[in-house]
Amino acid sequence: MPTIEERARNLADQHESGDLVILPTAWDTWSARVAADAGFTGLTIGSHPVADAIGSADGEQMDFDEYLGVIERIVRSVDVPVSADVESGYGLPGGDLINRLIEVGAVGANIEDVVHREGRRVRDRAEHAEYIAAAREAAVSAGIPFVINGRTDAMKLGDVFEDPLEEAAERMRLMEQAGARSVYPVGLRTADEVRQLVGAVSVPVNVTAHPVEMHGAGDVATLRELGARRVSFGPKWQAWLGEVSAKQFENWTAEI
Numbered sequence: 001m002p003t004i005e006e007r008a009r010n011l012a013d014q015h016e017s018g019d020l021v022i023l024p025t026a027w028d029t030w031s032a033r034v035a036a037d038a039g040f041t042g043l044t045i046g047s048h049p050v051a052d053a054i055g056s057a058d059g060e061q062m063d064f065d066e067y068l069g070v071i072e073r074i075v076r077s078v079d080v081p082v083s084a085d086v087e088s089g090y091g092l093p094g095g096d097l098i099n100r101l102i103e104v105g106a107v108g109a110n111i112e113d114v115v116h117r118e119g120r121r122v123r124d125r126a127e128h129a130e131y132i133a134a135a136r137e138a139a140v141s142a143g144i145p146f147v148i149n150g151r152t153d154a155m156k157l158g159d160v161f162e163d164p165l166e167e168a169a170e171r172m173r174l175m176e177q178a179g180a181r182s183v184y185p186v187g188l189r190t191a192d193e194v195r196q197l198v199g200a201v202s203v204p205v206n207v208t209a210h211p212v213e214m215h216g217a218g219d220v221a222t223l224r225e226l227g228a229r230r231v232s233f234g235p236k237w238q239a240w241l242g243e244v245s246a247k248q249f250e251n252w253t254a255e256i
Contacts, residue, residue, distance in 0.1 A: 001079060001134075002079055002081075004102065004105055004144065005143070005144065006113040007080075007081040007082070007105070007107045008081065008107035008108075008144045008145045008146055008147070009145055010041075010042070010080075010081050010107075011107050011108055011145075012145040012147055012181060013146045014041060014042060014081075015147055015181050015182055015203070015204050015229070016181075018186055018241050019043070019223045019224075019229070020220070020223065020230070020232045021042065021204065021229060021231070022177055022231045023040065023044045023072070023083065023230065023231065023232050024040055024043060024044070024119075024211070024218070024232070024237060025041045025043075025045065025046040025049065025085075025232050025233040025235070025236075025237055025238075026044070026045055026046075026071070026074060027045065027052070027070075028050075028073075028074065030053075031141060031171050031238070032041075032045075032078050032082070033077055033079050035203075036079070040080065041080055041088070042080050042081045042082070042083070043074070043078065043080055043081075043082050043083070044082070044084070044108075044110070044232045044233075045070070045074055045082060045083070045084040045085060045234075046085050046234055046235055047060075047062065047067070047085045047086070047087050048085075048093070048234065048235040049094060049234075049238040050067060050070050050238075051256040052235070052238065053238075054066065054070065056207075057247075059087070059120075060091075060117045061086045061091050061116075064090040066104065067090075068100060068103075071084045071101070071104050071105075071106055072104035075104060075106060076105070077232075080103070081107045081108065081198045082107065082109070083107065083108025083109060083149065084101060084109050084111065085099065085109070085110040086109050087110075087111075087125070088111065088112050088113065088114060088116060088117075089111060089131065091102045094132065094133070094135035094138065095134050095141075096133045096202035097109070097111075097135060097138075098135045098138040098139050098142070098146060098148075100182075101244045102139070102142055102144055102146070107145075107147060107229045108147035108148070109135075109146070109149065110149045110150060110184060110205065111132060111149050111150060111151060112152070112153060112186075113128040113132065113152050113153060113154075114129035114157075115155045115207065117186040122153070122157065122160065122216075123129050125170060125173070128150075128152070128171065129171075129174040129175055129177065130178070132150050132178040132179055132180050133178040133179055134218040135148055136148060136178060136179025136180075137179075139200055147181045147182065147185050148179060148180045148181055148182075149181070149182045149183070149206055149230070150172070150175030150176070150179065150183045150184065151183075151184035151185075151186060151206075152167075152175070152183070152184070152185055152186070153186050154167040154168035154170050154171055154185065155168050155185050155186065155187035155188060155193070156185075156187035157185045165193065169196070169197055171185075172185060172197065172201050172205075173201060174201060176201045176202065180203060181203055181204075182192065182203050182204040182206055182229070182235065183205055183206065184202055184205075184206040184230075185205065185206075186208065188216075188217070189216040189217070190213075190216060190217055191217040191218060191226055194207060194226045194227070195226050195227065196215045196229035198211075198226060198229075199227070204227055204229030204230040205229060205230065206228075206231070206232060206235045207223065207228050207231055208231075208232060209223075209231050209232075210233070210236045211236060211240055212240060212242065215231075
């Protein structure tokens with residue numbers, strides 16, 4: 001079993017390779033092992049699918065200690081590095097958040113700019129960058145090359161901003177300067193959006209894809225050509241399994 005330092009270095013090296021990193025989004029030990037056994041070189045953990053799996057709800061409504069327990073079990077179930085979605089930090093200071101994740105073996109984290117526990121307040125650019133910087137400082141102090149994936153919902157929020165694309169780009173630039181090793185502008189739908197935001201930063205840009213239908217911008221080859229360097233599934237893999245199961249179960253329930 002690799003050490004946390006080895007896992008962290010592995011994930012950081014993948015992000016620095018210049019190639020596209022595909023990190024399926026798991027929610028329990030079973031899904032994590034399925035993805036790892038398929039040959040993926042790292043995993044993400046999604047707050048949304050985990051919340052659905054344990055009977056809670058997304059939007060920082062899970063008990064964070066319970067969520068950390070899920071993360072720890074997933075980390076122990078696979079040899080590949082694991083990054084966890086921690087929304088806006090569950091009310092913890094950035095440094096405390098990273099330290100607690102390191103304690104359970106996570107070597108990366110999505111950190112977003114929408115604070116759900118404060119009425120979905122959107123952090124301003126500087127505030128979110130400062131939070132990322134505090135998280136990076138804690139990782140450096142711990143001696144772990146932790147991969148912070150700085151997320152912004154500027155595109156997803158749409159007309160909250162006069163120019164959502166430029167707002168996302170500026171937030172991404174600030175997060176990169178603050179120490180994010182990758183950035184995650186949620187809500188990209190087109191090739192042009194991906195291309196423009198890839199050009200705004202030098203670190204990998206994360207896009208959310210469907211495990212079967214891929215992304216609105218195109219397939220894996222197209223995403224690589226556009227310059228995207230990180231793909232995760234968010235809640236889409238779990239949702240797709242639910243849809244497939246529901247359809248197949250109709251063959252049984254029709255006879256009841």
